[in-house]
C-alpha cells in the first residue's frame with residue numbers, strides 16, 4: 001500500500017501567521033499560528049537564543065531528540081528554524097492548553113480523581129516510552145501536560161531533557177542543577193551521585209499532588225525554602241484526613257512515587273500497573289468534563305495574564321521583596337563554597353513572608369517530628385527544620401538557620417553552581433534593557449533553516465481551530481501583555497495572591513487577605529524595625545545614603561515645630577510653605593512636615609479652646625485674649641467632616657511618601673546586591 005505523502009512544514013517565518021500568545025515559560029513564548037501553505041493551525045514556541053545560556057549545539061541536540069520521538073502522548077516538533085536571534089519550534093496546537101492553565105482558570109482547587117487518573121495514565125505512558133528510549137524528561141509538571149480539544153494528553157517541553165545513555169558532556173550535564181524546585185527530586189538537589197529516570201517518578205508524584213490540590217506542595221515558598229523542605233521534610237503526600245475525597249489507591253500511588261530513596265520508587269512501567277490507573281477513563285472523558293465550556297485558550301491565557309498583571313501591579317513592593325529574596329537565593333547558593341560568613345551576613349536581607357504554613361507543611365513537620373523518612377539529618381537539623389517549616393519564620397536567626405541547614409543538606413555542588421542556578425531560575429534585575437523578558441521580540445526576520453523538518457506529519461485537523469479567535473489575526477504580538485517575573489512554582493499567579501483562595505480548609509489556608517493588608521502596612525514596618533534592632537547589620541552597611549525616616553520613627557520630639565527650622569509655618573493658615581517639586585528630598589521630608597502640620601492644627605484648636613475657656617472664666621486677660629482670640633478665630637473652623645477628610649488626605653500623602661521612600665531603599669539595595677553578586681561571580685572566576 002502506498003504511504004500518504006508526508007506533510008512538510010516550511011522552515012521560514014514568513015510562511016507562518018502568528019496569532020495570539022497562548023503560553024509562556026522561562027525562556028520561551030508560545031503562540032497560536034497559521035501555517036499558511038498547509039492551511040493548518042499550529043503552535044509556535046519562540047525561544048530567545050540570547051536568553052538561553054545553552055550553546056547552540058545543545059539546543060540543536062534537544063530539537064533533534066524531539067524530532068525523533070514518536071509517541072501519541074509525547075508532543076513532538078513538526079520542524080524548527082531560527083529567525084533573527086530566536087529559535088522557532090513549530091508544534092501541533094493543543095487547543096485545551098496545559099493542565100496548569102486549566103486549573104488556574106477553572107479548577108483552582110484541583111481536579112476530581114477520575115480526571116487525575118486519566119491524565120496521569122497518559123503522562124505515564126509517555127514516561128514509559130521516554131525511559132525505554134533512554135530519555136529523562138526532567139520537567140514533568142502540570143504546566144507541561146497539554147490537552148487537545150478532543151481530550152488527548154501529551155507531555156511537552158524537552159527544554160531540560162537529558163539522555164540517560166549518553167556519555168561525555170551530555171552525561172556530565174546531569175550533574176547540574178536543572179528543573180523547577182517544587183517538582184525536583186531530592187537526589188537532583190543534592191547533586192551527590194547524579195540521578196536517573198527515577199527523578200521523573202518523583203516529579204510525577206509531585207504533579208499528582210498538583211493536579212489534586214491546584215498547586216504543587218511548597219509552591220508558595222521561595223526556592224531556598226523549597227530546597228530545604230524537600231531535603232529535610234518527610235515527603236509531601238495526600239493526607240488521610242485532609243484529602244478524604246481521594247481514594248486509598250491514589251494516596252498509595254503518590255506515596256510510592258515520593259519515596260526519598262530513588263531505588264524505592266517504582267519504574268514508570270511498574271507504576272503503570274498500579275491499581276490507581278484502573279480507574280482511568282478514555283481521553284474523551286476529559287473533553288466531556290474539564291474542557292467542556294472552557295473559553296478559547298488565547299482568551300483564557302489573556303485573562304490569566306491580566307489578572308496576574310493587576311495583582312502584580314498592586315503588589316509592586318512585594319515583587320521587590322520576592323526579587324530580592326530570589327537574588328539572595330542565587331547568591332546564597334552560588335557563594336556557598338567559598339564565603340560562608342559573607343553569605344550569612346547577606347542572608348540578613350532575605351525577606352520572610354510570615355506565611356501561615358499550610359496543613360501540607362505542618363503535616364510534613366509532624367511526620368518529621370515523629371522521625372519518619374528523614375534523610376541525612378541530625379537531631380539538631382530536625383528541630384531547626386521543624387521551626388522553619390511549621391512556625392512562620394520571622395527573624396534573621398531563622399534565615400541564618402535555613403542557610404545552616406542548607407549547608408548540611410547539600411553535600412556538594414556542581415563546579416559552576418551559579419551558572420547552573422541562573423539557568424534554572426529567571427532572575428530579573430533592575431534596569432534590564434533590551435534583553436529583559438518584556439522585550440520578547442519575535443520579529444520574523446530573514447530566517448535561516450536551522451534544524452529539522454519533521455519526518456512525519458502529525459495528525460492535526462487543519463480546519464478545526466480556524467474558528468477560534470479568528471478575528472484576532474494581528475501581526476506579531478510584540479509585548480501584547482506585559483511579562484512579569486516568573487513565579488517559582490511555575491504558577492501563573494502566586495498562591496498568596498489568588499483571589500479564590502480561602503482560609504480554613506486545611507490545605508488551603510492561604511493568607512491572601514492577610515497578606516494584602518500586611519503588605520501595605522507591616523512590610524515597611526518590619527524592615528524598619530529590623531534595622532532599628534540591628535543598626536550594624538549588613539543591610540545598613542549596604543544602604544548608603546538612604547535617610548531612615550518615616551512614620552514609624554516619629555517621636556513627639558520629631559513632631560515639634562521647633563524641630564523643623566527649614567520649613568516655614570504660617571500661623572494664620574495653619575499651613576506649611578515648601579517647594580512643591582517632587583524630588584527625592586521632598587519625598588523624604590514630606591511625612592515629617594505632614595505630621596507637623598497635623599500636630600500644629602491640633603495644637604491650634606487646643607489653644608483656641610483654652611482661650612475661650614479663659615475668656616469665660618476670667619476677665620484678667622481680657623485685652624490679650626481678645627486680640628489673640630479674634631485674630632485666631634477669624635479662621636473658619638473646619639467641620640468634623642472636613643477634619644476627617646483632611647486627616648485622611650494627610651494619611652494618604654504620608655503613605656505615598658513612605659512608599660516612595662521604601663521603593664528608593666529597595667532600589668538602592670537591589671543595585672548593591674547586584675554589585676555584590678557580580679563581585680562574587682568575578683571572585684569565583
Ligand SMILES: Nc1ncnc2c1ncn2[C@@H]1O[C@H](COP(=O)(O)OP(=O)(O)OP(=O)(O)O)[C@@H](O)[C@H]1O
Pocket residue numbers: 022023024025026027028029030043045075091092093094095097098100101139143144146156157159490
Ligand atoms: N503546543 C502547544 N499548544 C498549546 N499551548 C502550548 C503548547 N506548547 C506550550 N503551550 C503553552 O505554553 C506554556 C509554556 O510553554 P513551555 O513550557 O514549552 O515553555 P518553557 O519556556 O519551556 O516553559 P518552562 O521551562 O517553564 O516549562 C505551556 O505551559 C502551555 O500552556
